[in-house]
Amino acid sequence: MSPEEWTYLVVLLISIPIGFLFKKAGPGLKRWGAAAVGLGLTLFTCGPHTLHSLITILGTWALIQAQPCSCHALALAWTFSYLLFFRGLGLLGLPTPTPFTNAVQLLLTLKLVSLASEVQDLHLAQRKEMAAGFSQGPSLGLLPYIPSLLETLSYSYCYVGIMTGPFFRYRTYLDWLEQPFPGAVPSLRPLLRRAWPAPLFGLLFLLSSHLFPLEAVREDAFYARPLPARLFYMVPVFFAFRMRFYVAWIAAECGCIAAGFGAYPAAAKARAGGGPTLPCPPPSSPEEAAALEYDYETIRNIDCYRTDFCTRVREGMRYWNMTVQWWLAQYIYKSAPTRSYVLRSAWTMLLSAYWHGLHPGYYLSFLTIPLCLAAEGRLEAALRWRLGPGGQQAWDWAHWFLKMRAYDYMCMGFVLLSLGDTLRYWASVYFCIHVLALAALGLGLALGAGGPGRRKAEPQAAGLAPEKLREE
Numbered sequence: 470m471s472p473e474e475w476t477y478l479v480v481l482l483i484s485i486p487i488g489f490l491f492k493k494a495g496p497g498l499k500r501w502g503a504a505a506v507g508l509g510l511t512l513f514t515c516g517p518h519t520l521h522s523l524i525t526i527l528g529t530w531a532l533i534q535a536q537p538c539s540c541h542a543l544a545l546a547w548t549f550s551y552l553l554f555f556r557g558l559g560l561l562g563l564p565t566p567t568p569f570t571n572a573v574q575l576l577l578t579l580k581l582v583s584l585a586s587e588v589q590d591l592h593l594a595q596r597k598e599m600a601a602g603f604s605q606g607p608s609l610g611l612l613p614y615i616p617s618l619l620e621t622l623s624y625s626y627c628y629v630g631i632m633t634g635p636f637f638r639y640r641t642y643l644d645w646l647e648q649p650f651p652g653a654v655p656s657l658r659p660l661l662r663r664a665w666p667a668p669l670f671g672l673l674f675l676l677s678s679h680l681f682p683l684e685a686v687r688e689d690a691f692y693a694r695p696l697p698a699r700l701f702y703m704v705p706v707f708f709a710f711r712m713r714f715y716v717a718w719i720a721a722e723c724g725c726i727a728a729g730f731g732a733y734p735a736a737a738k739a740r741a742g743g744g745p746t747l748p749c750p751p752p753s754s755p756e757e758a759a760a761l762e763y764d765y766e767t768i769r770n771i772d773c774y775r776t777d778f779c780t781r782v783r784e785g786m787r788y789w790n791m792t793v794q795w796w797l798a799q800y801i802y803k804s805a806p807t808r809s810y811v812l813r814s815a816w817t818m819l820l821s822a823y824w825h826g827l828h829p830g831y832y833l834s835f836l837t838i839p840l841c842l843a844a845e846g847r848l849e850a851a852l853r854w855r856l857g858p859g860g861q862q863a864w865d866w867a868h869w870f871l872k873m874r875a876y877d878y879m880c881m882g883f884v885l886l887s888l889g890d891t892l893r894y895w896a897s898v899y900f901c902i903h904v905l906a907l908a909a910l911g912l913g914l915a916l917g918a919g920g921p922g923r924r925k926a927e928p929q930a931a932g933l934a935p936e937k938l939r940e941e
Contacts, residue, residue: 488727507628544585731768742795847913
């Protein structure tokens, strides 16, 4: 593990006991105490580069105050433009930010764009009430007021997820501050249930990264190996990549659980990133609060089992970095300048790659996803319905195997980063996933979408994914 990885791990682990300290505190201590801890961590790890986050916050707040009715698009343009400046500092002869500064800036971008969207929704709801001449009452997920500058700063620097996520909305943050009877919200047992696989994942990461180091792929000797060995190598590389993020995101979720952050009654049907989808009145007594069943779905960032064992590429996306996936679906996919599912996915993946950074490997990997989505959707719609139950089960196993190999292949671009290294590796395996996806897409187009009863019999093969994203 690198020194930066050890620092991330320490930050994640200390957030757990800090969470227990803040859990039963009052709203004021939670707000300013959590902000003080987060700002302290930022100053310690980023030093003077903390100024970048402050500039981004002040710029967003100014846009919210100036144009509350259209601040979402303005905040998105401002924060994403600042990312370009932020990443080009070295080219301008200015000090290059630390990796920790980059991590803070990434999560801050998501939070500020979301905040601007929440403020815009509130402003539009208030205008509708004024036009109607009566109040419609509080709406689910709507902010009660526009946050002040200090409140915006406290949300931005809250220590929860400040470097690794999960992403959360201002409404989620406000619900934590005003949580009724926080002592009745379970923390220890949910934390232990969530944390138990993390040590195993950590050991698997150390073992796989030691046996199959990524640096070997950058050496000339690697390309003298036979084709099967080169093909196989991307499997343990992606395995180590998954184990690393599983540990980080589980630890980050445990920090939230310790503080009771993101806890809602199970009846609210909370969604990762977005929060409750159904109204659920707050409890009126400690006894009533203790009798409720709670979950932490709002801050759930990874579903390890479904990530590994779901069948389709699109499902794998849904269960990975779940709060950020919600953000992308809500603020990027929905506003894409096209109605085509594949093209909207390509637009979303393009901006996701930009959010991650400027390395060519991000773009090569993320922009391979829409091709895989189109291929699996077309081929499944054309062929799967023709098979019997046994054939469909065999199809799903084959689909799962190819889905994992597609993610292995795309991961190489994500970790190698450079254009030369990524294309060199992909060329050494003959661009197999690109070729296979194009062949599957061509076959699916040639065969058509299936019989006349196809759409009613199995709508999930081609239509569920875009509908699901629209709902989210």
